[in-house]
Amino acid sequence: MFYRESGDFKSSYAADQQTFPIKFDRIAIYAFVAFLFLVVPFFINDYWEKSIILPVLVWSLAALGLNILTGYCGQVSLGTGGFMAVGAYASYKLTTSFPEMNMFLVIIMSGGITALVGIVFGLPSLRIKGFYLAVATLAAQFFLVWLFNKVPWFYNYSASGMITVPERTVFGVAVTGSNAPPWATYLFCLIFVVVFALIARNLTRGRLGRSWMAIRDMDIAAEIIGVAPLSAKLSAFAISSFYIGLSGALFFSIYLGAAEPTEAFGIDKSFLVLFMIIIGGLGSIFGSFIGAAFMFLLPVLFKNIMVGGFGWPTDMVQHLIFMLVGGLIMFFLIVEPHGLAQLWRVTKEKLRLWPFPH
């Protein structure tokens, strides 16, 4: 087996603490990212873009954000849908108020605005923990959706109450609206996901990440060791909301194109993202991706097999999928309560000893 670390000696601390310490991992991941950037854009079509790749990218970003808050800092949040709505409406208001603004900047500023909102709704976390905090963030979910429904300023007084993204270009290529080519929207999202996944990894492995994990694991000891709970918790809320805002902005402006808050950013989205990180693995960057892919792609896969392959009626398949996915979630949680990322870690450990387990 070539997947092993023997012979791969580290002679400096820098080499020891790199992101992918095993050489095979490193090469595989670089190759994969190169594949995503250099090969996929030439082959991507409308179906793959709209039904598979874009949503997975967007949900991965949302899962990454929630994982920073819940997985790394231990603060449970059910406000993800609401924060995504903030990102979506921020990007809408920004791009309609300043049509000349670069779309990259619009999305990043939407994340920034969501971070500020996240800090406000993170304030209760200084007093309450666990389920009680979840209920407090639930208030954020309902309040924000209500706000975007009620205040016409947010949807520019449109008659339908919906927000629709105007066509915007980056380097002369449309990335929003119906004329945007699949490869452009795909690359636009991919850049955000890759860059911010890297940033998430960097933040979680250093001082900030340790202060979050310390608060998660034992908040009293963390405080006595010198972690300021206020700044640790609020920075987790801010950064998590930033990511979720990014994903909300991308979800609306690149993927959906038009949105209405109750439908697009309801409580079911909060739960969906929470399930993604629980299935994928709390406190794992890789887990965020694999969880998002699992929760989003599994129904698509079943649907293609059953409707496309067996020719079963769509409504029956719909219900079957609910049962199958539910069953599989339970199965995976029983097999490995710490999520798919842990399952992967265990597999790697086994592979390392294969074929001579001791």
Next chain:
Amino acid sequence: MNTAQNTGDALLSLKNISLSFGGVKALTDISFDILKGEIRAIIGPNGAGKSSMLNVINGFYHPQQGEVWFNGSLRGPLKPHEIARQGIARTFQNIALFKGMSTLDNLMTGRITKMNTNIFWQAIWKGKAEKEELEHREKVEHIIDFLEIQAIRKTPVGRLPYGLQKRVELGRALAAESKLLLLDEPMAGMNVEEKEDMCRFVLDVHEEFGTTIALIEHDMGVVMDIADRVVVLDYGKKIGDGYPDDVRADQNVIDAYLGVSHD
């Protein structure tokens, strides 16, 4: 008090500390000091207020009365993390490690007060953040060597046996390079061999780094062997203070530990 034998000034002095929770008086009018460079033991029967005393010292409890002088100045009502920054580190009676993190990360968290790259540099990582990380990693590796826990460097501490967890916790407190190290029952629940190891570590720390140590311990043999001076609490009051031999001979202390016959 006769302090001629010790190295000099008080690092910490507590003056007339009283602490109560509602009607329960945890500490009543307690004064004592910890000199620079000494090992000071706090002993007493269960419920005597020893842990409350430590909690007052590192700012987790705020006494209703009394003053805490640390490093030559009167300390205001600071939060625990601010006090950590001033140079007080501690271990806990019931292990309070970060269970989901590796040994290395636990120790690195101990150095958190010394790290200060801002969030933008951390997001970029290459450059300032990595440099800082490596500098601290070097210090932490020194402690890992010292405590002989190289083999468990990357193991999540939740998976370690109790004795090793205690050792990692000591390491985390050492990583802070504090002026004052508070050890709350570092040898509780250990067998003789582990206790001997731990004693050796405590003494080595004291000698190698010159750290001032205050420890709570129930094992009198240990206390009498390694402590420079001992303070004895009972029912929240101070009933003895002095050199181990004097304390051992003190009638009040003997009564508190063995009980008094009322005949």
